[in-house]
Amino acid sequence: MNRAGVLFIYNLLLPIFFVIAFPGWLVKMWRRGGFGSGLRQRFAIYDEVKVRGGIYIHAVSVGEVLIALRLIEQWQKLDPEEKFLLVPTTSTGHAVAVEKAPAGVQVIYSPLDFPFLLNHCFSLFEPRLLVLIEAEAWPNLLNRAGKHGIPTAFANARLSERSEARFKKFAALTKPIFSMMDLVLVQNDADRSRFASLGIAPERIEVSGSIKFDPTGSVPPARRDEFQLALDGFGAGRQVVLVASTHTGEELLIANEFLKLAGNPLLVVVPRHAERRGEIIKQLAEIGLKAVVRSRGEVASGEKGEYLLADTTGELKDWNAHADVVVVGKSFLGRGGQNPVEAISAGVPVVTGPHMRNFEPLVSELENTGALRRLSSADELKSCLSEILSSPEGYIPYLSSANEVLHSHEGATIKSVKALQNIALTDPVNP
Template sequence: MRQLFALTLYRLILPLLFLAAFPGWVVKMLRRGGFGTRLGERAAVYTTPLEEEPCGTVHFHAVSVGESLLALKLIREWLLAEPDRRFVLATGTATGHAVATGADIPGLRVTYSPLDFRWMVRSYLNRFEPSQIVLVEGEVWPHLLQECKKRGIPVRLVNARMSPRSARRFSKFAAWLRPTYSLLDTVATQQSEDAAIWQTLGLAPENIHRTGSLKFDPGSGSRPARRPEFQHILDSFGKNRSVVLAASTHPGEDSLIASAIREADIRALPVLVPRHAERRAEVTADLERAGFHIVLRSTLPPNHLPTSGGVPESEVGSGFPDNACLVIDTTGELRDWTAHADAVVIGKSFLSIGGQNPAEAILAHIPVIFGPHMENFQPLASHLISTGGCICVQDSEELAESISAALDPAKAKDMTQAAEKLLTRHQGATVRILHLLKQP
């Protein structure tokens, strides 16, 4: 009875939620350039001829950029063993779609995942007839799981993570959530401590597997790599300057972090990467009020190196004022910009709840600093703090001091070695996940 009531309530609320969210979604798509990227596929309206679609293959569902990158990591690894296999990657956002399309993987069909209306889900499944659906970190949708169960299509959730806050909330409403979550065939968790909550949600113990984190697996895929075109851009601000990168900043953090960088080392170049590129105008205004000259990545060609007063390019020291700040307002480049940094400050950890992923900086051997809010990356964040693998600060005053410390080569070496040692606990996660996905 409870299951029927919950499903009926969901079906009544879903159209209302869609109508309430639709105007904001349109604005977001306009900002992110989503229109013109087959957005009709969100409503199961397709323009690709049916005979050209890859039917009966594995589908990865990735909500946005981070999940899309993880899905691409799994697909590339799978293709090493089976180069002729085709895949479908379904994303939920225009930015995720752009990253997946830009990966340029032969045989990969990039689409949008359907909204969770029954007729849209059925149309999607009728068209592609997937052999299995792999949800990367989330999201779990009732109609999708129900339809897949009816058709015998396994649905597996990989790289599942559950923050303590989420676990408490899920436990509280477990009786209402269990009918949906119990439809999952397999859950691959990042840590063994999460097994209990998934059992509470209705999964049998034999269907829960601790694989480690796909994000934190240092032994698979490529690490962040320095790009010559990025170095050209950095050189145009003055050669041999320390680079402090603020990764995935959220509103209010941009000027806070940039000002702390300037206080820590007047010669250090602040490089800010907003979590959402369409915030560029807001970020620019915030930084200009703090006294910075803003240079947007999107306005510079890849090989940018300005000249000055007839001096040859190779001899130019700097084409920008000393108070310049570089803002990376392009999508999908954060990973390799990280490799050019001397220290990385993690966004969404000061004025927002949750934090952002520190793994890429750690894999690039760059010292990491974050604020008090890293709830979404526990227990890794706590372990990093306790082992000296990072610096955790409480306010902007501590941040400036910590940036200064992280720029010291000896301190940086100690931090990066301790941090990478922690990541080795997740070594082989990619291989373990693929082994699960290849099971019948």
């Protein structure tokens, strides 16, 4: 099937999907604070246009936004006059973008993937390049960019074996979409082969390394006085088990194993989605644990069974610096895992469940150093955590080796910027 046929089918089904999904989408926006101007921007209604003729960077949620910000920071070092439009999809991603965006960056919500909305957006902002972080490809977004003469690129792209198989299963529909890409910057040679199998010309694919794992110029997690004060409220000197980026059901699963630990460690839970706080509080209360909720400004009372629920967006990085061991979420009950790098760079041992495919081959490389322990099930958590907490100094050599693995991605950010600069149009687009 050619591109026109794929787009015809997509645009025929898109309104139906939108009508079905719209109520749930509104509920999610309400929970995450995405109403107001955010809702108007979804329909390409903007109060002002601060950036015209810049680089349009599409970043779905918090993780992609942070990668985009690193890319922008490096780009501005090379070209301080460059302007950027940072375009998150989720309200949490938007909040982080607004908080952290430097001068010369306008943050807007991504418009819905309808051609007339994208045409309006591109006509207003006149971007010279469309960059999609980690291969988030929307058919009309790519097609409309092409119609407006805007080059398109993936940055920090990765593709798991499972995703490759799924795309290849529907190759008649996916190849015409991926073939619209002008440049694909991938993290490693395996990603290069996978993207090539989707119909992207090999000469358009470059291995740049991972921006997320690039240690160049990055600020490692740092201990914060406010965090330490909160932890000391539970009793000074307690070892900290940080449960990071958890998904539904994982807090309860991990907490049940935590309760079996000897000594008096402190449990700190940082869920992936802060709006799940009520669910988490209720579930852990059923096994005798009482939440001290950071977003509410609560402080520990000294009661037995208290734990810290750090449900504030954008703080996970520095919580890693206060941990004695980090347990990574979306790896026991979820699928794909979450990023273990910030914990490693903070000099902290990492424990994961079996499902970490989204971070391969890095996870296997870190596992080989001994700094990361991948368990086959939550049943192994108690013994693993006990071993780490009883002799934390024994992990220092392992963590040193793990940091050497991270340094293999050194320079990925500047390499990505230079490749993107080469395809960015010199003048703003005027269709």
